[in-house]
Amino acid sequence: MIKEVIVVEGRDDTVAVKRAVEADTIETGGSAINEAVLRKIALAQERRGVIILTDPDHAGERIRKIVANRVPGCKHAFLREADATRRGDIGVENAAPETIRQALARVRTEAEAADTDDKLIDWEDLMEAGLIVHPSAAARRRIIGELLGIGYCNGKQLYKRLTVFRISREEFAAALAQLEDKGV
Numbered sequence: 001m002i003k004e005v006i007v008v009e010g011r012d013d014t015v016a017v018k019r020a021v022e023a024d025t026i027e028t029g030g031s032a033i034n035e036a037v038l039r040k041i042a043l044a045q046e047r048r049g050v051i052i053l054t055d056p057d058h059a060g061e062r063i064r065k066i067v068a069n070r071v072p073g074c075k076h077a078f079l080r081e082a083d084a085t086r087r088g089d090i091g092v093e094n095a096a097p098e099t100i101r102q103a104l105a106r107v108r109t110e111a112e113a114a115d116t117d118d119k120l121i122d123w124e125d126l127m128e129a130g131l132i133v134h135p136s137a138a139a140r141r142r143i144i145g146e147l148l149g150i151g152y153c154n155g156k157q158l159y160k161r162l163t164v165f166r167i168s169r170e171e172f173a174a175a176l177a178q179l180e181d182k183g184v
Helices: 011-020 036-048 057-068 096-105 124-129 137-148 157-164 171-179
Strands: 006-008 026-027 050-052
Touching: 006 011, 006 036, 011 096, 026 096, 036 050, 036 057, 050 057, 050 157, 124 157, 137 157, 137 171
Parallel strands: 006 026, 006 050
Antiparallel strands: none
């Protein structure tokens, strides 16, 4: 049984999560998330904690951002787009139970950013790693996001996630070494 309540987009996502693990869910009703649902999520966060598991697409990221901004301290689980796509449809409901379990095992918790922390990644690190301002930056970010378990995002979002999830230089370097081994 997962202690935290898992926030998903819809009923089919709840069915997929319950096939994978024993857990309670809150459905946002898609991107039309309303005030009542946000209050329910805030209460769940207060009482049990919350894990956000949304579709790895634009709408899912929008919902993740809305919930995370309104309910601080959420945990985040990410699925790879390739693992959540079936016949052109992207969604949690398409992920295999084992894939959902793996995403929940790699959950990330938001942390307050420190004013100055030499152990965190900065913009220069992202440029040197070819994750921004590089011909293959998007492909490299996709792989880094998968390796670190923080999902795919653009350069600005990557920087924010590395900070918010407190990804250390060592963790980043290890993922970067794996990326280089893949030859991307």
